[in-house]
Amino acid sequence: MEGKVGKALLKSLLCCSAVLEFVCDLMYNITMSLIHTSVQAAVFQAVLKQEIAFFDASPTGELVSRITTDTNDMSEALSEKLSLLMWYSARFGFLLYFMLSQSWQMTLLTCMGLPIIWVIPELTGHFHQTIAARVQESLAKANQVATETFSCMKTVRSFANEDGETEKYRRRLEDTYGLKKQEAVAYAASTCANSMTTLALKVCILYYGGTLVTMGTVSSGELVSFVLYELQFASAVEAVMRYYPEVKKAIGASEKIFEYLDREPRAPPSGSLAPEHLTGHVQFRNVKFSYSGKTEENSLVLKDVSLEVKPGRVTALVGLNRSGKSTCVKLLERFYQPQAGEILLDGKPLHSYRDDYLHQQIAVVSQECVLFARSVRENITYGYENATDEEVYRAARMASAHGFIQELAH
Incomplete structure (x- = not known):
């Protein structure tokens, strides 16, 4: 009767364990997918809020690579590697407690060897973090070449430069391959060093444990129990050392992502004016502007420009190429801010209007x-x-x- 009850209880426990494992895995994967999509959406939104000058300085392909590739690599590494690192760290703590209950002397010897073992993953982890950032940067540059080529395919074809673009893309990939080789060498050296140090620690423990048994300090049974605990302890230490550099690598890959998230747009805040009626009287008064932000005479695109656009009339800006005609329109749309002077709309400073209201009132038909x-x-x-x-x-x-x-x- 008791045997039947025991078997039934064991079956119930096994079923509950399977169900709980399914539920935990399901919740974990859903949570990590939600985190990944949330981070990707947050990075996309943060980039969209930046000023136009930011997009002038950041290639499109690089931005796309950061938003897609970098966020995906970061979420995958942190979701899998970080969870395993935390699990093995907890296992490490429990095993250390059980080893201490068997023999504090051999536990002390084990702990004395840990600092030497932990130096290796710390050094390799720092290297992985640095090299991972360089790998992501190299991938972003390769993606930029591909994006530019596909978006300007007519120009590439008209100049018969398919082979040239292919060679340029291949060189970018070779740079990435070179960095990945360095990463592979570092990983192999780290794994080899970890194995050698843990093996040396095991040999020392067996030798010292045998000496303690000979002296009668510990029994042979306690030595066997300690060795079994130590084997699991060593596997936990190896896992921690293996996953710690991977987590550091993920941190390195995510540096640019958080740089985008933390970046504040370098533009004045939106105004508050949104009048019901707008006549459209535009005035430029002694406006100076430079795309670089410098105020030197040779870097200015607009130099003390003053003009007036009256409502109900057609006004044409005529000038040579790069004389600042399109720049005046961009300033009117508040894509950029003048370094000096002011722009008035119906007698009010342009920056005092709400951005969304201003863009609803201005219609632009561009050249392209x-x-x-x-x-x-x-x-x-x-x-x-x-x-x-x-x-x-x-x-x-x-x-x-x-x-x-x-x-x-x-």
């Missing part, structure tokens, strides 16, 4: 037509998703696009 990889309707209603069908058709007719849009499939 930009189309997103979306439907025609989504392109027309970009920034105005609640537009009615009639408003969409009217906009298409005003742009002389309604006819050929009607001929498109679907």
Whole structure:
């Protein structure tokens, strides 16, 4: 009867263990997926909030690589390696307690060898963190070459430079390969050193334990128990030393991500003005501007520019290439801030208006037509998703696009 009860209890425990393991794995994987998507979305949002000058200085391919590749590498490494590191660290503590209960002398000898063993992962972990940051930077540069090539494919084809772009991309990949070889050598050396030091520690413990048994300080049974505990303890130490550099590597790969998250946009805060009616009287008064932010005479694009755009009239800015015509429009859109002078809209400083309000009042037809990889309707209603069908058709007719849009499939 007792045997049947014991078997039933054992089966129940096994079933509960399997169910709990399933639930824990499910919750863990869902949580880590949620963290990954949240971090990726947060980085994307943080980058979008930056000033236009930030995008001028940061290549598109590099930004995409940071948001996608870096966040994915960081979340994968931290979700798997960090959890294992914490688990083995807890196991390390419990085993140390059991070893201490068997023999404090041999435990002391074990602990004396730990600082030597821990020096290796600390040094390799620092190296992995440094090399990982360089690897991610190299990958970002390679992605930038690919992004530029695909986005300017007509230019590449017109100059018959496919082989040149292929060679440039190959050189970037070779740089990454060289860094990964250094990383592989460091990992192999670290693993070998860890194995040798733990083996030396085991030999010392067996020798010292045999001496204690001969002296009668510990029994042979206690020595066997201690050795069994020490074997598991050594495996826990090896696991900690193996996963610690991986966690440091993930930290190195995530440095740029958190740099984006912590970066504050270098632009003045949005104003508060949002009048119901706007006449559109624009005035530039002694405006000086330089894309580099410098105020030296030779770096200025606009030098004491003053002009007036009156409502209800057509005003044309005429000048040579790079004379600052497009720059005036960019300043009016508040993409950049002038180094000196001021821009007035209806007699009020431009920076006193709310950014979203200002961009709703200004319509710009640029020299290059930009189309997103979306439907025609989504392109027309970009920034105005609640537009009615009639408003969409009217906009298409005003742009002389309604006819050929009607001929498109679907």
